[in-house]
Amino acid sequence: MNAGLNLILAASAALFAVGAFAVIARRSAVLMLIGTQFMFIAGCVAFVAFARFGLGAGNATSGAAVAIFAGATAVAELAVGLAMAALIYREHRSLAIDADRG
């Protein structure tokens, strides 16, 4: 039994699927943003796995560097998305993204 590239990539794919489910199935803006975070993190995990197990560039730290940048971008996207959700709540008194449908 060992832990290699395939295990981490499978975990990353499963995390990505969970995020996709949240984005498609949930109507709450908060849960949809959480889903996008999971999709971002899945990408980061895949980058780190490729760097750790040998598919990265000659510099093995590049995968971790990309993960840092993607994580920061995800947090920035979350900040802007949550601010928009707060404004939607002020307008409609609901965090549901289809609150304006009648």
Place this chain on the structure above:
Amino acid sequence: MPLIGALPQPITSAPLVIVIYAVVLLMLASALASVVLRNTLYAIGAFAATMVLVALLYLTIAPFLLFAAQLLVFTTVSAALLVGLLRQTAGLESTQEPFSREWIVGAAVAAALLALLIVVIATTSWPIRATTNAATGFGATLTNTYVVGLAVVVVILASAALGSGLLLAAPTLPSGRERDRARGSRR
């Protein structure tokens, strides 16, 4: 040194492998819980737990600095932002019924995506190459090779934090319904 063809050295140490499997399983379980739970506060708790478990996964396969950034910056900021939004709102309970049409469609699409990714992962014979020790030189990589990217990330993060703070602190404008109500009472 041959670059292509060298073994990638998967982790074989039994305790570490068990830890990695446990962390991966717990991470997926808490991620699933966070998107399924009806109470938003619990969902945010499960999300924070997932982020911590991702940090633990990084600890086993990535440089320590990435673990620290994931745990101290990304997890903390994300959870604080989500809890901050909850303090501004009162939407703790979801009004969406479980196993509604959206849930079935979402689950089907997610399952199809997962199946596609698993097939690609399982059938691809990844090219492999020997790597250097990832723990050394990570800070130097960030500050030398990616100095412009790092500066851009700092600007993006600062702008996002400032912008969201300004949006949240802005005076509340009357909503469309409130305007209509005010007009109606004037008549």
